Amino acid sequence: MSNVGKSVARVDAFDKATGRARYTDDRCDKGALIARVVHSTVAHGVVKSIDIEAASKVPGVVKIVTCFDVPDIKFPTAGHPWSTDPHHQDVADRLLLTSHVRFYGDDVAAVVAENEVAAAQAARLIKIEYEELPFVLDVQKAMEDGAPQLHEKFKNNILNHTTIRNGDYESARKEEGLICVEGWYDTPTVQHCHIENHICYAYEENGQVVVVSSTQIPHITRRICGQALGIPWGKVRLVKPYIGGGFGNKQDALYEPLCAYLTTQVGGRLVKLDVPREDTFVSNRVRHAIRTHIISYMRPDGTFVARKIECFSDQGAYASHGHGIVAKGMGAFPQQYPCPNVEGDAYTVFTNKSVAGAMRGYGIPQAMWAGECHIDDCARALGVDPLEFRFKNIMKKGYRDGFSKNELYDDSYVQCLEKGKAYLDYDRKVAEYAKQTGPVRRGIGVAAFWYNTAVWPISLETSSCRMILNQDGSVQVQVGETEIGQGADTAYAQMTADVIGLADYKDVHVVSCQDTDVTPFGTGAYASRQTYTAGFSIRQTGLLLKERILKYACELTRQAVYNLDIEEGNIVRTTDGRVLMSLGELATEALYSLTHSEHLSAESTYQIKNNAYSFGCTFAEVEVDIPMCKVKVLDIINVHDCGKLINPALAEAQVHGGMSMAIGYGVSEQLLFDEKTGKPLNNNLLDYKLSTFMDHPHLEAQFVENYEPTSAFGTKALGEPPACSGAPAIRNAVFNATGVGVNRAPMTPHVLFDRFSEEGLIRDFWREEK
Amino acid sequence: MAQQYKLVTCTINGKEVSTMVDVRASLTDMLRNDYRLTSVKKGCEVGECGACNVIIDGEAFNSCIYLAVWAEGKNIRTLESLISPEGELSDIQQAFIDETAIQCGFCTPGFIMTAVEILESGKHYSDDELRKLLSGHLCRCTGYENIFKAVKKTMLRRLGKLDDPFLKA
Numbered sequence: 001m002s003n004v005g006k007s008v009a010r011v012d013a014f015d016k017a018t019g020r021a022r023y024t025d026d027r028c029d030k031g032a033l034i035a036r037v038v039h040s041t042v043a044h045g046v047v048k049s050i051d052i053e054a055a056s057k058v059p060g061v062v063k064i065v066t067c068f069d070v071p072d073i074k075f076p077t078a079g080h081p082w083s084t085d086p087h088h089q090d091v092a093d094r095l096l097l098t099s100h101v102r103f104y105g106d107d108v109a110a111v112v113a114e115n116e117v118a119a120a121q122a123a124r125l126i127k128i129e130y131e132e133l134p135f136v137l138d139v140q141k142a143m144e145d146g147a148p149q150l151h152e153k154f155k156n157n158i159l160n161h162t163t164i165r166n167g168d169y170e171s172a173r174k175e176e177g178l179i180c181v182e183g184w185y186d187t188p189t190v191q192h193c194h195i196e197n198h199i200c201y202a203y204e205e206n207g208q209v210v211v212v213s214s215t216q217i218p219h220i221t222r223r224i225c226g227q228a229l230g231i232p233w234g235k236v237r238l239v240k241p242y243i244g245g246g247f248g249n250k251q252d253a254l255y256e257p258l259c260a261y262l263t264t265q266v267g268g269r270l271v272k273l274d275v276p277r278e279d280t281f282v283s284n285r286v287r288h289a290i291r292t293h294i295i296s297y298m299r300p301d302g303t304f305v306a307r308k309i310e311c312f313s314d315q316g317a318y319a320s321h322g323h324g325i326v327a328k329g330m331g332a333f334p335q336q337y338p339c340p341n342v343e344g345d346a347y348t349v350f351t352n353k354s355v356a357g358a359m360r361g362y363g364i365p366q367a368m369w370a371g372e373c374h375i376d377d378c379a380r381a382l383g384v385d386p387l388e389f390r391f392k393n394i395m396k397k398g399y400r401d402g403f404s405k406n407e408l409y410d411d412s413y414v415q416c417l418e419k420g421k422a423y424l425d426y427d428r429k430v431a432e433y434a435k436q437t438g439p440v441r442r443g444i445g446v447a448a449f450w451y452n453t454a455v456w457p458i459s460l461e462t463s464s465c466r467m468i469l470n471q472d473g474s475v476q477v478q479v480g481e482t483e484i485g486q487g488a489d490t491a492y493a494q495m496t497a498d499v500i501g502l503a504d505y506k507d508v509h510v511v512s513c514q515d516t517d518v519t520p521f522g523t524g525a526y527a528s529r530q531t532y533t534a535g536f537s538i539r540q541t542g543l544l545l546k547e548r549i550l551k552y553a554c555e556l557t558r559q560a561v562y563n564l565d566i567e568e569g570n571i572v573r574t575t576d577g578r579v580l581m582s583l584g585e586l587a588t589e590a591l592y593s594l595t596h597s598e599h600l601s602a603e604s605t606y607q608i609k610n611n612a613y614s615f616g617c618t619f620a621e622v623e624v625d626i627p628m629c630k631v632k633v634l635d636i637i638n639v640h641d642c643g644k645l646i647n648p649a650l651a652e653a654q655v656h657g658g659m660s661m662a663i664g665y666g667v668s669e670q671l672l673f674d675e676k677t678g679k680p681l682n683n684n685l686l687d688y689k690l691s692t693f694m695d696h697p698h699l700e701a702q703f704v705e706n707y708e709p710t711s712a713f714g715t716k717a718l719g720e721p722p723a724c725s726g727a728p729a730i731r732n733a734v735f736n737a738t739g740v741g742v743n744r745a746p747m748t749p750h751v752l753f754d755r756f757s758e759e760g761l762i763r764d765f766w767r768e769e770k
Numbered sequence: 771m772a773q774q775y776k777l778v779t780c781t782i783n784g785k786e787v788s789t790m791v792d793v794r795a796s797l798t799d800m801l802r803n804d805y806r807l808t809s810v811k812k813g814c815e816v817g818e819c820g821a822c823n824v825i826i827d828g829e830a831f832n833s834c835i836y837l838a839v840w841a842e843g844k845n846i847r848t849l850e851s852l853i854s855p856e857g858e859l860s861d862i863q864q865a866f867i868d869e870t871a872i873q874c875g876f877c878t879p880g881f882i883m884t885a886v887e888i889l890e891s892g893k894h895y896s897d898d899e900l901r902k903l904l905s906g907h908l909c910r911c912t913g914y915e916n917i918f919k920a921v922k923k924t925m926l927r928r929l930g931k932l933d934d935p936f937l938k939a
Contacts, residue, residue, distance in 0.1 A: 016875030019809025244876030485874025660913030685818035
């Protein structure tokens with residue numbers, strides 16, 4: 001009986017449907033002291049003095065710490081595996097609290113009080129005097145000579161600059177008769193908007209600082225807390241309960257180090273730091289806004305001859321995940337549409353804005369916005385259908401990347417595009433929408449995406465797993481990969497049941513609440529690697545446990561080990577199929593035997609030295625109200641080849657969420673900053689327009705299931721890919737509807753008004769009406 | 771401002787209870803802190819996200835912007851009230867599970883309680899009406915797709931209209 005491949009209910013669904021599932025705040029004792037962070041109210045400056053006198057007098061205030069009190073230890077925050085090579089370590093540029101504030105919302109002081117009201121009142125009464133410094137908000141202006149400097153070490157605010165030089169771009173573009181297409185493409189600063197804000201609490205116990213946190217990366221955060229406090233990493237214990245969404249924001253150490261520090265300042269008492277929504281927007285992490293410049297030279301038959309890309313990634317005030325995001329995005333460029341001559345430059349640049357980190361897609365939503373908008377621009381210049389242009393130029397079966405050794409084993413792109421094309425009846429609609437003239441027009445668009453499942457060979461990929469056979473024959477499983485809402489635990493239960501030979505995934509208990517004191521080491525939830533990477537260690541450990549079970553079964557049954565197997569939770573003699581005993585009977589005997597008792601368990605680490613492409617596309621149909629400058633998505637489909645589906649219903653659901661995020665990215669979401677002050681303008685859920693129930697149509701998710709040959713279960717990335725191609729597909733549908741290419745996301749009425757005016761569309765209608 | 775407390779007596783999940791509350795406290799605070807009803811989630815505390823939604827005298831409210839003292843004499847229901855004493859789920863909870871409408875689960879309690887209000891009206895709402903009625907809740911995991919299916923299917927089931935062609939979708 002196979003569990004993998006079935007749409008079974010989530011292992012945590014019952015607890016979540018009943019309110020039993022306990023998240024960080026639900027586990028915190030209500031006697032906790034409450035911490036409040038005091039944030040900078042200037043975009044760039046130096047704290048000259050802090051007056052805490054009035055704040056200290058607020059009844060209930062226990063402790064106030066400022067930037068002048070904290071240890072002078074700089075630490076990195078990115079949720080990357082630690083590199084033992086100092087040259088590859090993340091940039092250590094954060095202090096627990098800082099006197100050199102680099103963005104509006106930087107952390108200057110913290111209050112610990114007996115209740116929330118006292119903490120909030122005291123935070124408001126702290127008087128901070130700044131020496132204001134000039135600030136810079138635009139990524140390219142920040143690179144200019146004479147621009148305000150954020151960090152001493154990084155000249156012109158450039159955190160990093162990497163290049164691609166394939167073939168000879170300069171010579172190749174001189175070929176006669178080439179058609180040149182050039183464009184600039186902009187993506188906005190957006191925020192993850194998981195519904196549970198980041199929250200953590202800390203206390204001291206048993207010689208350790210215990211931190212319970214809504215994090216995607218418990219083992220990494222433990223390390224960072226140790227680094228930030230200057231204490232041995234083993235003195236920190238990190239516990240991760242259920243988490244209410246992460247999407248990459250919680251793939252950083254956020255306020256865990258500060259909270260850990262605060263408990264040490266109040267005698268180890270329980271301190272809770274619950275981040276308000278407004279602060280989550282500004283003082284956690286955001287997605288890098290990236291400005292991209294692309295030039296393509298093509299022959300009249302549509303063959304790419306030479307291509308150039310320049311990317312300017314807005315890092316905000318601190319390094320966090322840094323250059324990895326834009327580097328990944330630019331890395332897709334020469335691969336997705338192979339071309340012999342490519343020149344690429346990617347810059348990651350500090351600005352005086354909220355810190356950019358990981359967010360679902362890790363540079364690919366930005367890269368696909370630029371790249372896939374540009375592909376439609378190229379098709380338009382040639383006068384060919386953009387889908388046909390993609391079929392001609394997109395990565396083909398057999399493509400192999402020399403660096404990652406990734407290979408496209410099947411014709412995934414073509415298969416996905418064909419499926420999307422059929423669902424939206426592409427050819428018919430293209431013909432139908434070809435000659436529209438009215439104020440309200442419809443259009444259809446497509447965008448493909450490139451994705452890499454995990455991060456090998458760029459960084460360590462390791463997964464550890466522990467399995468224990470219980471008295472009744474059920475199995476407990478622990479892995480270092482974390483459940484953050486995506487459904488990983490359910491996939492693990494299905495895999496475990498199949499590897500060992502259990503009847504049902506319900507016979508597997510995945511320990512969801514992680515605790516660095518007991519959970520095997522793992523680097524947590526990031527990239528789209530949970531199912532892929534954990535699959536290897538689950539399979540390896542499951543086989544190890546099975547071997548031990550069968551060895552013990554030999555003793556009990558006196559049958560040769562090669563004649564035994566586990567099927568449907570029973571020890572079976574394979575020669576005649578006879579059930580000899582149940583796994584439960586064996587386990588009970590193993591634990592209570594008076595002659596040979598044995599705790600049957602297995603634990604192992606698998607180091608993954610593979611990676612896998614995961615491709616797909618979005619097709620969107622829109623209606624554009626030109627005078628109103630509004631875009632309505634009428635129909636939308638994502639098609640993914642993420643290998644074999646472990647749980648089709650969960651996979652489909654995960655795609656829906658990514659599509660929703662992509663729609664917001666394309667038409668409504670952006671975090672805005674006041675140009676005069678650097679102050680964030682819309683850091684709340686009302687003014688920051690993420691998609692609501694009313695904002696999109698039915699979301700269609702379909703799959704092409706090509707078995708991924710490098711994978712333990714044939715599966716590969718699905719977590720982030722759904723968020724990667726939706727926005728450019730909508731843009732290209734607007735292009736199809738109106739003939740106007742909009743290169744700035746999100747395509748709000750403000751942006752559309754400018755573009756439609758430039759192209760004379762709006763003026764035309766007024767004239768016609770008059 | 772000196773702290774002021776007031777005795778609040780109300781019915782919570784079928785049981786009459788009383789407690790002293792800070793007059794500044796929200797109903798979310800009272801339900802979570804005094805009664806440990808932790809299905810009532812905090813996502814924004816200003817009435818934007820809907821995670822704290824509970825039913826007060828038959829009507830769904832964001833409890834974060836409802837003062838605890840206003841609960842005096844009211845009948846309040848939270849998600850915890852839906853499971854039967856025997857541990858059986860209500861139809862709407864089961865539908866959320868069956869339709870894969872739950873991912874991280876943080877918005878789930880609030881959504882289910884609004885669904886309860888919708889279902890108890892006994893009305894047959896159109897798709898557009900359902901979307902509007904549910905639009906006070908934000909979710910970042912599901913794209914609302916399966917939540918919509920769960921609520922719609924349960925509505926049709928209760929109305930005895932299970933053979934609706936929608937169910938083929």
